[in-house]
Amino acid sequence: MKITVRYFASIREAVGRGSEALDTAAATLGGLRDELIARGEPYAPALARGKAVRLALDQVMSDEAAALREGAEVAFFPPVTGG
Amino acid sequence: MDTVARVVIQEQDFDLSAEVAALRGRDTGVGAVCCFVGTVRDRNDGASVSTLELEHYPGMTEKAIEAMIDEAMRRFDIRAARVVHRIGPLQPQEQIVLVAVTSAHRGESFQACEFLMDYLKTQAPFWKKEQTPTGARWVDARVSDDAALARWGIASRNG
Numbered sequence: 001m002k003i004t005v006r007y008f009a010s011i012r013e014a015v016g017r018g019s020e021a022l023d024t025a026a027a028t029l030g031g032l033r034d035e036l037i038a039r040g041e042p043y044a045p046a047l048a049r050g051k052a053v054r055l056a057l058d059q060v061m062s063d064e065a066a067a068l069r070e071g072a073e074v075a076f077f078p079p080v081t082g083g
Numbered sequence: 084m085d086t087v088a089r090v091v092i093q094e095q096d097f098d099l100s101a102e103v104a105a106l107r108g109r110d111t112g113v114g115a116v117c118c119f120v121g122t123v124r125d126r127n128d129g130a131s132v133s134t135l136e137l138e139h140y141p142g143m144t145e146k147a148i149e150a151m152i153d154e155a156m157r158r159f160d161i162r163a164a165r166v167v168h169r170i171g172p173l174q175p176q177e178q179i180v181l182v183a184v185t186s187a188h189r190g191e192s193f194q195a196c197e198f199l200m201d202y203l204k205t206q207a208p209f210w211k212k213e214q215t216p217t218g219a220r221w222v223d224a225r226v227s228d229d230a231a232l233a234r235w236g237i238a239s240r241n242g
Contacts, residue, residue: 059142081210082209
């Protein structure tokens with residue numbers, strides 16, 4: 001299915017782009033993360049397991065168990081530090 | 084009152100008096116206004132900070148803060164709330180964020196203001212990057228921020 005992936009802050013810098021359109025076979029956000037890690041550089045170190053990576057699905061804070069759907073907007077970012 | 088946006092993300096500075104006047108509007112039932120203003124410090128984690136750059140997630144940021152204000156309205160007997168958050172490069176002493184709340188009596192707006200700030204620190208998609216003498220660095224989330232939100236019975240997935 002076709003989705004949009006967005007990256008912010010240190011993860012955006014590590015991946016080297018702010019967003020991209022993807023065609024993925026992943027069923028969940030966690031599956032998508034694994035798929036991106038499997039690409040190797042620069043995704044593997046940016047999204048590595050054990051790193052504090054937060055996720056949003058269609059602009060709502062989410063977790064890896066959340067199901068992907070056609071046209072979804074997924075975001076990967078580090079813990080937030082506003083205020 | 085209803086025409087004033089509850090959430091504003093902007094590069095430019097804000098004027099506290101003007102913001103409070105807009106928030107109060109024509110509401111004659113307001114007996115208390117509680118405001119929190121966050122400002123840029125010149126030191127953080129043992130290093131001097133010359134510039135603080137704020138990045139956000141356009142669209143999601145506004146939605147997340149709107150949801151927080153809705154939650155504050157459910158939890159506390161408040162009349163109105165407004166959040167102004169700046170983005171872009173900021174210098175020490177500059178204002179970063181305003182949380183302003185009105186209520187009939189002070190207790191509710193004090194509580195709601197703190198609740199909104201605790202919520203915002205851990206749930207609104209903003210990130211800070213500091214310029215220090217040894218280079219730029221992203222600010223790490225604090226465990227204490229998650230603990231602050233936990234006081235309100237909300238588990239954070241942030242820190």
